Amino acid sequence: xxxxxxxQIRMSTAVSAALxxxxxxxxxxxGPHLSHLYAALRSCSGLSCGADSSELSRADLHVxxxxxxxxxVPLVLGVFLGAPLVSRExxxxxxxxxxxxxxxxxxxxxxxxxxxxxxxxxxxxxxTFAFTWWSIPLDxxxxxxxxxxxxxxxxxxxxxxxxxxxxxxxAAGAVLRRTLAAMAVTLGGFVAVRMVMxxxxxxxxxxxxxxxxxxxxxxxxxxxxxxxxxxKLVPHSPDIxxxxxxxxxxxxxxxxxxxxxxxRQACSAIMSIKPPASGIRKSGxxxxxxxxxxxxxxxxxxxxxxxxxxxxxxSRFWAFQWLESAIFVGLAVALLGxxxxxxxxxxx
Amino acid sequence: MTSILTAxxxxxxxxxxxxxxxxxxxxxxxRIAGLVxxxxxxxxxxxxxxxRLLEPTEGSVEVDGQCGFLxxxxxxxxxxxVADHLQFGAHLNPSWDQAFAxxxxxxxxxxxxxxxxxxxxxxxxxxxxxLALAKRPDLLLLDEPVAALxxxxxxxxxxxxxxxxxxxxxxxxxxxxxxxxxxxxCDFLVLLSAARVQLADDVDALLATHRRxxxxxxxxxxxxADLQVIWSSHTEKQTTAIVRTEATIHDPAWRVxxxxxxxxxxxxxxxxxxxxxxxxxxxxVAR
Numbered sequence: 001x002x003x004x005x006x007x008q009i010r011m012s013t014a015v016s017a018a019l020x021x022x023x024x025x026x027x028x029x030x031g032p033h034l035s036h037l038y039a040a041l042r043s044c045s046g047l048s049c050g051a052d053s054s055e056l057s058r059a060d061l062h063v064x065x066x067x068x069x070x071x072x073v074p075l076v077l078g079v080f081l082g083a084p085l086v087s088r089e090x091x092x093x094x095x096x097x098x099x100x101x102x103x104x105x106x107x108x109x110x111x112x113x114x115x116x117x118x119x120x121x122x123x124x125x126x127x128t129f130a131f132t133w134w135s136i137p138l139d140x141x142x143x144x145x146x147x148x149x150x151x152x153x154x155x156x157x158x159x160x161x162x163x164x165x166x167x168x169x170x171a172a173g174a175v176l177r178r179t180l181a182a183m184a185v186t187l188g189g190f191v192a193v194r195m196v197m198x199x200x201x202x203x204x205x206x207x208x209x210x211x212x213x214x215x216x217x218x219x220x221x222x223x224x225x226x227x228x229x230x231x232k233l234v235p236h237s238p239d240i241x242x243x244x245x246x247x248x249x250x251x252x253x254x255x256x257x258x259x260x261x262x263x264r265q266a267c268s269a270i271m272s273i274k275p276p277a278s279g280i281r282k283s284g285x286x287x288x289x290x291x292x293x294x295x296x297x298x299x300x301x302x303x304x305x306x307x308x309x310x311x312x313x314x315s316r317f318w319a320f321q322w323l324e325s326a327i328f329v330g331l332a333v334a335l336l337g338x339x340x341x342x343x344x345x346x347x348x
Numbered sequence: 349m350t351s352i353l354t355a356x357x358x359x360x361x362x363x364x365x366x367x368x369x370x371x372x373x374x375x376x377x378x379r380i381a382g383l384v385x386x387x388x389x390x391x392x393x394x395x396x397x398x399x400r401l402l403e404p405t406e407g408s409v410e411v412d413g414q415c416g417f418l419x420x421x422x423x424x425x426x427x428x429x430v431a432d433h434l435q436f437g438a439h440l441n442p443s444w445d446q447a448f449a450x451x452x453x454x455x456x457x458x459x460x461x462x463x464x465x466x467x468x469x470x471x472x473x474x475x476x477x478x479l480a481l482a483k484r485p486d487l488l489l490l491d492e493p494v495a496a497l498x499x500x501x502x503x504x505x506x507x508x509x510x511x512x513x514x515x516x517x518x519x520x521x522x523x524x525x526x527x528x529x530x531x532x533x534c535d536f537l538v539l540l541s542a543a544r545v546q547l548a549d550d551v552d553a554l555l556a557t558h559r560r561x562x563x564x565x566x567x568x569x570x571x572x573a574d575l576q577v578i579w580s581s582h583t584e585k586q587t588t589a590i591v592r593t594e595a596t597i598h599d600p601a602w603r604v605x606x607x608x609x610x611x612x613x614x615x616x617x618x619x620x621x622x623x624x625x626x627x628x629x630x631x632x633v634a635r
Contacts, residue, residue, distance in 0.1 A: 003435065004436055094424070094425055097419065100417040102414070
């Protein structure tokens with residue numbers, strides 16, 4: 001049965017292997033040079049490097065393209081290896097051949113699922129490994145690996161994503177019985193689940209840490225101003241040693257946030273400045289009197305309030321990797337269970 | 349006489365519609381049984397139930413031994429070669445006879461490297477039949493195997509089948525919506541119509557017990573009790589009927605003719621012999 005399972009996906013396996021090989025070659029050839037260049041250019045400032053700026057933009061392009069391309073790999077594997085697994089047999093009628101041999105339908109399905117999952121996990125794993133190696137110089141200089149933009153391209157989560165996409169494809173194919181529909185559902189479902197995880201769920205997997213930071217006149221802030229006065233003051237999140245900062249609030253020594261009446265009073269100087277005539281803002285730095293008024297406002301607030309930054313430290317990278325991988329592998333197992341149930345009980 | 353396929357109270361329902369119902373059937377071992385009936389009568393459903401592609405809604409169906417199944421339109425993997433299909437069979441069936449399969453492929457002059465998607469309809473059917481035969485089944489179930497074939501491929505296919513069965517004594521159930529296909533090869537007949545088994549008997553017995561009687565118009569209720577009227581037709585002057593009887597018909601008022609298998613089948617499906625289309629058959633009896 002294993003031979004049969006491999007033979008059925010020989011073409012997709014060959015294509016996957018070719019892609020992994022091509023990507024590996026590309027990364028292997030461009031890797032050390034581009035990464036070091038990128039890192040060197042990022043660590044010096046502006047024109048003082050004397051570096052060729054076209055080289056910088058080329059390096060930048062590579063880094064910006066390869067990362068997102070890697071994010072799409074699990075999806076592609078799920079769509080092309082998962083979705084057709086059952087649905088193509090149903091569409092072409094070959095299930096009547098496959099399921100009337102001396103091997104039970106369950107064993108047929110479990111073997112085919114297992115062999116496909118192996119190919120998917122290997123392809124995603126090798127690509128992620130190559131890309132992680134390629135990015136080592138960047139990861140030393142750039143923002144943290146725990147940053148959402150980078151987190152999903154490193155470590156083990158891409159393999160879990162790929163298994164999830166694959167399982168979603170298999171289950172959708174079994175239930176919908178149409179390859180194209182199953183591919184569409186895999187695409188939509190995978191993107192939706194990944195986004196919900198990245199934007200909503202992930203930050204709550206572990207309780208964020210908080211850190212108190214003094215509010216100084218130099219702290220950049222956002223102000224919310226109405227005709228009644230300044231209503232709200234939101235400081236920009238500071239950099240905390242490669243951490244993933246989730247948000248910043250203000251608190252006094254006993255932990256209470258400032259009232260809007262307090263803010264209104266502390267920032268009354270701003271109200272004496274006329275707002276721009278229309279809603280259109282001029283670009284460029286704000287006029288000096290505005291800057292002075294804002295700084296005095298921040299100074300006044302800073303006398304009794306400090307910033308409370310909530311963040312996930314870089315040291316939690318692997319904890320998050322394992323947690324998120326476990327969730328996606330769990331979802332994959334549940335979906336494959338559904339597929340097996342469906343093929344055994346519903347397709348009769 | 350032991351039966352190779354036994355159905356008891358077998359039924360399959362899709363939604364609210366019964367595809368097969370109250371099916372009680374015993375197909376004897378070592379026979380070539382024809383499963384005949386109009387399209388949608390439940391032939392595929394019965395075969396799919398027998399090979400466990402479907403689960404019965406009620407009742408049961410048992411096969412005494414291993415099944416070889418050839419599904420309608422002879423499904424094969426278009427991207428796989430002929431040789432790959434033999435590997436497929438070998439890996440999925442412990443009883444696979446590779447020497448036999450290879451010999452068959454050669455005898456059919458199929459190129460082992462040829463992709464199955466590029467085969468002609470007749471070649472594809474022969475490849476699918478090879479897959480079913482090489483697992484050495486005790487019962488071979490064929491679902492409309494020749495429906496899509498041209499006359500030459502049809503003849504070759506049936507010749508292959510009958511030669512194999514003659515040599516190995518394998519039991520066969522072969523479905524078709526055309527009686528003519530079955531007439532030449534079958535020695536047992538199962539007639540399915542409107543989701544029910546209408547008839548299941550030896551072909552010889554069917555031919556020996558069914559007769560067409562015709563004569564001057566008269567009331568058929570006056571016929572002897574052991575004479576069962578299957579179909580009848582009345583014109584102003586004449587009465588024609590197809591009857592079943594174990595006894596010989598001695599009444600000199602009737603002209604008695606033998607029937608072809610097709611005529612018998614058509615009579616059970618409600619149609620008369622071709623040459624004599626029924627005129628108001630039901631009303632004719634009542635008047």
